[in-house]
Amino acid sequence: MSLCSFYSIIERAGILKEGYRDVTLNFIDTHCHIIHGVDDGPASMETSIEMARLAMDDGITTVVATPHIVEGYYDGHDRSERLRQLGSRLSDASIFLELVAGAEVPMSACLTGDAGLLKPLALNGGIYLLMETADTTFEQLAQAVYQIRLCGLYPILAHPERTRFVQDNPSRLAEIVARGEVFCQLTAASLDGTFGKSLQKSSLVLARSGLMHLVASDAHSTGRRKPCLSGAYEILRKELGETAARMVTHENPRRVLESQELENAVRNSGADVSGRSVLARFMHRRR
Numbered sequence: 001m002s003l004c005s006f007y008s009i010i011e012r013a014g015i016l017k018e019g020y021r022d023v024t025l026n027f028i029d030t031h032c033h034i035i036h037g038v039d040d041g042p043a044s045m046e047t048s049i050e051m052a053r054l055a056m057d058d059g060i061t062t063v064v065a066t067p068h069i070v071e072g073y074y075d076g077h078d079r080s081e082r083l084r085q086l087g088s089r090l091s092d093a094s095i096f097l098e099l100v101a102g103a104e105v106p107m108s109a110c111l112t113g114d115a116g117l118l119k120p121l122a123l124n125g126g127i128y129l130l131m132e133t134a135d136t137t138f139e140q141l142a143q144a145v146y147q148i149r150l151c152g153l154y155p156i157l158a159h160p161e162r163t164r165f166v167q168d169n170p171s172r173l174a175e176i177v178a179r180g181e182v183f184c185q186l187t188a189a190s191l192d193g194t195f196g197k198s199l200q201k202s203s204l205v206l207a208r209s210g211l212m213h214l215v216a217s218d219a220h221s222t223g224r225r226k227p228c229l230s231g232a233y234e235i236l237r238k239e240l241g242e243t244a245a246r247m248v249t250h251e252n253p254r255r256v257l258e259s260q261e262l263e264n265a266v267r268n269s270g271a272d273v274s275g276r277s278v279l280a281r282f283m284h285r286r287r
C-alpha cells in the first residue's frame with residue numbers, strides 16, 4: 001500500500017487531525033503519457049486503465065494527458081475524444097481520476113513560432129505549453145522560448161535535469177528562468193532516485209536553486225515509468241519543507257490548469273536554502 005493510500009484510508013476514518021489532510025492527497029500530474037496507441041506510452045486501453053489505477057492509488061486526482069506530438073505521426077487532434085473514451089472506462093472501473101488534455105511538444109515545433117499549431121496544444125487549452133527539452137542546446141532553447149512567448153504562451157520545460165547543457169552548467173538555465181517567462185518541470189522519478197543517484201543529485205541541485213516550479217511523473221507505463229508522485233513529494237518535504245513540496249505537486253499544477261501565475265517553490269515557500277548558494281557549490285565542485 002502506498003503512503004498516500006494509507007493516509008487516504010485513515011483520513012476517511014477520521015483519524016487524522018485537520019492539519020494533516022492538505023498535505024497527503026490531491027496531487028495533480030501535469031505530464032503523463034496515459035493515452036494508448038499514440039506514442040511510446042501504453043499500447044492498449046487496459047494498460048491506460050492500469051496506469052490510472054496506479055495514479056489514483058498514489059494520491060493523484062488529476063492527470064494531464066501529454067502525448068508526444070510528432071510530425072507525420074500524431075498531431076493530437078483527437079485527444080479529447082480519446083480522453084472521453086478512457087474516462088468512460090475509468091468510470092466503469094470505479095477509478096476516480098480527472099483527465100485533462102495537454103501535449104508534449106517537440107523543440108522543432110516550438111521553433112516554428114506557429115501560433116495556430118502551438119496554441120491548441122497548450123495544457124488544458126490555457127497559457128502554458130509543455131516543451132520537450134532533451135538533446136537541446138542553450139541557444140535552441142532560448143530561441144524556442146522567444147518564439148513561444150511571441151505566441152502569447154509560456155513554456156514549461158519538461159525534465160530539464162536530463163538536458164546536457166543544464167547538467168554541465170545549470171546557471172545558464174537560471175539566466176532564462178530569472179526573466180520569469182519560463183518554468184521548470186522536474187520528473188518525479190529523477191527526484192526519488194528511480195533514475196539513479198546521479199540524476200537525483202542534479203535534480204535536487206535544481207530544486208534547491210529555485211529551478212523547479214512543477215514535479216510531474218512523465219509516466220509511460222505501469223512499470224519503472226509509472227505515474228507516481230508520492231516518493232518525490234516525500235523527498236522534497238524533507239529537503240525543502242511541506243509548503244514547497246505541496247507547491248510543486250498541487251498548487252502550481254492547479255495554477256497551470258487555471259492559467260494563473262506560478263510561484264517559485266523555493267523563494268516563496270520559506271524553504272531553508274540559506275548559506276552559500278546551492279548552485280554555486282555545485283558549480284565549484286565541477287570545476
Ligand SMILES: [Fe+2]
Binds near residue numbers: 031033104218
Ligand atoms: Fe514525456
